[in-house]
Amino acid sequence: MQTTIIPSKLDVIQSHMSFFLPFGFDARKKDRIIEALEEHGYPYFQLKKADEWGDIYGPGIQVGGKELEQYFYPYVEHKLFPLSIKDRGFHRFTKQFDTPFLFSIRDEQWHYIVRSVDIILGPFGLAFLTVRVESRESCADLADVLEFMQHFRAIDTHLMETKGSHIILENGEALSIYNFLLETLCPFLKTYMISDKRLEGYFGSLPYFDDERMYASAFLFTKNGSEITEEQLFRMGNLNGRTPSGETFVSAHNPEYIRRSLAHTLHDRWSPHTYTVTTEHAYVTVTDQSPDAMQDELVHYMGTHYYNFIIHYFYRIMLLRVSYEYSEIVWSKDEEYVKSLIKLITLFSSWYYFREISTRSEGKELSLAFYKAFNIENLFNEVNLSLNELYKAQENSRAGRMNMLLFILTVFTVVSGIYGMNLVISDWEDPFGWKKYTSYTFFEWISLVTAVSGIGLSGYLIVSMLIKFILRKSRDKKSDLYM
Structure with missing residues (x-):
């Protein structure tokens, strides 16, 4: 004993x-x-x-x-x-x-x-x-x-x-x-x-x-x-x-x-x-x-x-x-x-x-x-595993956004192709032509929705990128990574 x-x-x-x-x-x-x-x-x-x-x-x-x-x-x-x-x-x-x-x-x-x-x-x-x-x-x-x-x-x-x-x-x-x-x-x-x-x-x-x-x-x-x-x-x-x-x-x-x-x-x-x-x-x-x-x-x-x-x-x-x-x-x-x-x-x-x-x-x-x-x-090995998971998550997120963007672009490309790459309706050339929308045909409505949504999506992407750029610069300025 x-x-x-x-x-x-x-x-x-x-x-x-x-x-x-x-x-x-x-x-x-x-x-x-x-x-x-x-x-x-x-x-x-x-x-x-x-x-x-x-x-x-x-x-x-x-x-x-x-x-x-x-x-x-x-x-x-x-x-x-x-x-x-x-x-x-x-x-x-x-x-x-x-x-x-x-x-x-x-x-x-x-x-x-x-x-x-x-x-x-x-x-x-x-x-x-x-x-x-x-x-x-x-x-x-x-x-x-x-x-x-x-x-x-x-x-x-x-x-x-x-x-x-x-x-x-x-x-x-x-x-x-x-x-x-x-x-x-x-x-x-x-x-x-x-x-x-x-x-x-x-x-x-x-x-x-x-x-x-x-x-x-x-x-x-x-x-x-x-x-x-x-x-x-x-x-x-x-x-x-x-x-x-x-x-x-x-x-x-x-x-x-x-x-x-x-x-x-x-x-x-x-x-x-x-x-x-x-x-x-x-x-x-x-x-x-x-x-x-x-x-x-x-x-x-x-x-x-x-x-x-x-x-x-x-x-x-x-x-x-x-x-x-x-x-x-x-x-x-x-x-x-x-x-x-x-x-x-x-x-x-x-x-x-x-x-x-x-x-x-x-x-x-x-x-x-x-x-x-x-x-x-062991802590360092755990951090390396975390880093790999972060890379995978970032790649998956990036791939998801890319797939969604490709899907949207494909839809617009197909619709534009159907219209011969021309979505402009002659009524839009007149400043008051939009009042005639009640008489639009089904295909003219598709043209209108596609054009407006395309313009809106482009504006959204530009504004979104600008906001992210500003936030990133602000975050880098506050960050302690370079100390």
């Missing part, structure tokens, strides 16, 4: 955490958003000046531009680090805060500090808010660190296990996570977030988002020589902190299940001292080595691995967006919407979706871990 898992204690002496909040923005107002960012102290991040941004990651952590440049393939690098704001790609704006706060839950309080905040304006009206948080405790139990991560990432606290926590500032003010992020750190941001009126709460901004929480990431240092167990690694990947009563929580009791789960989520290239767990909830690296010995690895976590994560997280959200918008199609009404969706899928696939993004072996392994955790390959 299998034994039940007993949670073990692990002392964490230093923790660097990042939380990622995706949101939608109006790409037409991008210039205004950039002005607001610069007014609130968010300068534009450029690769050639990356060496000047050392303090935003914490004391002694320096992410160099050369390291970022040589990590990615050139076609990816140009998207992640565009030369100017006008170029396509991911535009990052960063502000250093160094704001200390207390995290309070169940009569316990822990000291943390917000080092910096990134706001990345990505393609297709999708943006990311990144909050870097560092622990100020000299030593903390792993369960408490994971408890903080689980609660801090829950902006809308609907579930019991995410309720009861709040942020306390130095002036004693107590805030919810939502108010701390979007009213204290970034009070201007809500103005530019797109909200779906059909949904309540913050995440109406992304109705296709699969979880009402931020994605969590961390680099944890434990005491030198600490034993890191499978149960602890499983808890890190699933952010299993504590139960509402304060006991250490593990979301599984079967050791074999934990091993099978880790077989898909654990990167143990540097074991037994360093491990990385990647799941759909969190990406955590833990080591029993000293911070001085792991300085390079910490720099990679803040730099190259950060961008590796961002682009794969972007893949997941965009693929979910396409699947969501495909499900919202009303086939009898949304012909132009279908065309725009085909365009969106095509541009995303050709401009940004790359299976290989890193030139380094570790970067390739991390990319594979993100692919698995975010189920990107």
